[in-house]
Amino acid sequence: MTKKQDNILSAALELFANEGFNATSTNQIAKKAGVSEGLIFKHFKNKKGLLDALVRQVEGKLGEAFSPVIFETEPNEIIKNTIEIPFKMPDADYNFWRLQFKLKWEVEYHHPEKMKPIKDKLTSAFAELNYDSPEMEAGLLQHLIESISVNILREGKESQIAYKDFLLEKYKL
Amino acid sequence: MTKKQDNILSAALELFANEGFNATSTNQIAKKAGVSEGLIFKHFKNKKGLLDALVRQVEGKLGEAFSPVIFETEPNEIIKNTIEIPFKMPDADYNFWRLQFKLKWEVEYHHPEKMKPIKDKLTSAFAELNYDSPEMEAGLLQHLIESISVNILREGKESQIAYKDFLLEKYKL
Amino acid sequence: MTKKQDNILSAALELFANEGFNATSTNQIAKKAGVSEGLIFKHFKNKKGLLDALVRQVEGKLGEAFSPVIFETEPNEIIKNTIEIPFKMPDADYNFWRLQFKLKWEVEYHHPEKMKPIKDKLTSAFAELNYDSPEMEAGLLQHLIESISVNILREGKESQIAYKDFLLEKYKL
Amino acid sequence: MTKKQDNILSAALELFANEGFNATSTNQIAKKAGVSEGLIFKHFKNKKGLLDALVRQVEGKLGEAFSPVIFETEPNEIIKNTIEIPFKMPDADYNFWRLQFKLKWEVEYHHPEKMKPIKDKLTSAFAELNYDSPEMEAGLLQHLIESISVNILREGKESQIAYKDFLLEKYKL
């Protein structure tokens, strides 16, 4: 991965995440990255290939963000760590997350199973804690953190911070 | 409003809602509407004007959907009706809702205050029912119905129907 | 000639004279004239027909302007009246003249013979006054008044007024 | 400056000079230049940019044509060289001149000060030769050569050649 390749990826991330994939031209990316337009195609074959490369990076970030839940075993900690996910999102990663959420609305990139491991973890956590409908509880919490994440990306962490304590208390954590 | 004007709006709604605003060409709209491309511009000035016309329609639908909450006075009914909003969305209106949610990601069309009346209604309902933090409770429920709505639009009503009863029970309705 | 027909002609004159024939759209004309676009075509068949109608009017103005020369018999008066033509152009007729000069550059409307009667009159005037080369003298004076006219249309009468007296003196009038 | 860039400029010059700026489409230019339409915009940004590039070339030609006047010091030679300007215009440069005169009628390109150096030179020449009103004389001669130039461009050099000797004699050169 050369310096210029990296420039291209950063430029594309910022533009795709904020303007959208279709609304961004390869010309804009090249200019922002300070490279020739041709180079984008040398490295990433086509515009879609550039998006694919970014999506792979996004998946890495998702893994990082989810790991405190995935590798936890204590049920209360699983729930607590899930609630904390959106609030621990590093500011520098906002564009990765924005891209991830934006792509949910572009058919070919919507993979609902990405959240599956979290859901499963939560389900077994709620089961272990003897909740009546562990799967429903897991789904509900997942809905909540998705919606909170979306709102953080749009309006900043402070706008949602109150929900963190409120939820921790609700789940008696 | 002539027949052809209406055709244009329907075609544009379907395409904007499913493919996205930028990904849809005026040529596609004209073809789907069975009119000449020029007519779009005679009636709506430009592509953006066409979107604006649709957004005005979307706002009408939003009003309709929210009215069972807005005009209700009994607190339990307010909460119940809020939970039911996404499940009462007529199938024929899906594209209006899809457009509404998609536009949230396009800066100039994101108006968070659209949901404000619902939030206020919920807050006073929870207050009347003596919940400890009525505003937080209102926010949480609002997050939930937003996330459920999004998922219904992507995967259909059945995928989320279980949450309706689960929530009604949770709030003892 | 109805009121609306007249509005169309005035609007077209102003636009053609100032923006140019090609740079003016029938839509602009209709708007400025306060009529529907269709009406232009009812009355004038097409955009070219509208120009033709104006050109006919222009020719009338030209006749008016030239008549003090054409119907004069005294040679010194002929020369004097020729020199005065551009300075007697009524301000209200500027657009007619502007159109006339602009059209010189659009091939199909350039009719050099329009100035012929003036040239002939001048030639015989200079002959009668025993100038050595009456035709050359006539041509030269014609060149001068053309150039002066053009400059008046572009920069106003005051910018050229000094030439009037200078020329009158030169020709001892 | 690549070969194709040059082709575009030549094609545009011929078309702009003869058909006019507005009457010429970028498609026509591309075809005549034997390039893709897109290339015009890569090199010149937009149609106006192409015109600007030509105008810069025109200014060069103007400089060339004026230099025998500007760099002359002997007053009679200054006048003689001025009279000869339109007759020395190389046939190959006609389109540059045609464009120059045509643009005088398009507001944003009319720069009357372009002729100022010639006028000044003539004024001092006539002053040195003790004419009564050197500035008026200069203005008159300038008017004449402008009008003669315009007529040469429209009807060819031969149509005006007689004026050259007539003027040289008039000014006793």
Added chain:
DNA sequence: TATGAATGAGTATTCATTCAT
């Protein structure tokens, strides 16, 4: 690896014009 020239298909939009009312 990197550039910049070049393209062909496509984009939103405008145009002069027709026609039913």
Added chain:
DNA sequence: GATGAATGAATACTCATTCAT
């Protein structure tokens, strides 16, 4: 006489992509 809906062809311009260097 007058309108406004409607069109098909054209317009200036952009796009993702290729290729010679």
